[in-house]
Amino acid sequence: MERNIDLSILRKLPELQTQAVLEIRPLAPLSMVGEMPGSFYKTMKYPSKKMLCGLFENMLGWHFDNKLRLEIFKDMTKVRKKQKIELKKEQLKHGSTYLPLLMEYFDISGNISLKEFKSMFNYSDLWNRGYRRSDSNKHLNGCRNIDVSLVAERYNLFTKWNDLSSKESESKKDEWFKYxxxxxxxxxxxxxxxxxxxxxxxxEIPITLDLMLAEKLLTKNRISSICYLGNSEGWVNVELKQVNI
Incomplete structure (x- = not known):
């Protein structure tokens, strides 16, 4: 992962004056889920703007966790306030917990079309959804394995603590879990x-984007054109072309 990532673009007002065509060739089955899915993750036929934002950030190496994204977004909010623009986190996070940072810097400017078409079909499969409860020993209930050095200790202590009151038992289990x-x-x-x-x-996706973003993406595109779309299993080949600079 890159250590020195230039985020200066986020301090400038976006100017959507550069026209381009984004070409995406799937290299694996895609699952592009647009809304909060509930019990079934239904894919869309084409990516949303938010998914393309994730694709662009992937190209730029912006692999930030939620905590860092929030810190960057707070800084963006302060800058935009001075520029008389209001940023609303709730609108950007709609549909998933992912908080995009480049949504202001491009737009889908026309209909998405297909070329070199050979086939298309949908199917459903079981996907391993990841969960994390770092604040509670309930996390252990979902884990298939833990370090072998903890197996006997966990069994003995948790069995012993089950004789305590529910509140005291959970407190001791949580303390052991966090340790x-x-x-x-x-x-x-x-x-x-x-x-x-x-x-x-x-x-083929026509887009209008900020000149600075276009230049950054074109540079990265020449280095590597392999990215992911929708989720980390959806590998795609990306080409940005016909840019008027």
Whole structure:
């Protein structure tokens, strides 16, 4: 991962004056879930603007966790306030917990079309959805494995603490869990139905974007054109072309 990431673009007012065509060729089945899915993750046929924002940030190496994203967004909010523009986190996060940072800097400017089309079909599969409860020993209930050095200790102590009151028992279990969290998987998984689209074609997406963003993406595009779309399993080949600079 890059250590020195230039975020100066986020301090300038976006100017959407550069026209481009984004070409996306799926290299694997895609699952592009647009809304909060509930019990079934239904895919869309084409990516939303928010998904393209994730794609662009992926190209730029902006792999930030939620905590860092919030810090960056707070700084953006202060800058925009001085520029007489109001940023609302709730609007940007609509549909998922992902907080995009480049939504202001481009727009989809026309209809998405397909070229070199050969086939397309949808199917459903079970996907391992990751969960994390770093604040509670309930996390252990979903983990298939923990460090072998903890197995006997956990069994003996948890059995002993079950004789205490519920509040005291949970408190001791939580304390033990947090102390040993380095030997416990960060996530536990649950099989979740998810829909995929298998597309053998190239998506052509007309976009209008800020000149500075266009220059950054073109530079990265020349280095590597492999990214992911929708989720980390949806590998795609990306080409940005016909840019008027």
């Amino acid at each position: 040993n969290i380095g030997k416990i998987p960060c996530f536990y998984t649950s099989p979740t139905p998810r829909e995929y689209i298998c597309l053998d074609a190239v998506m």
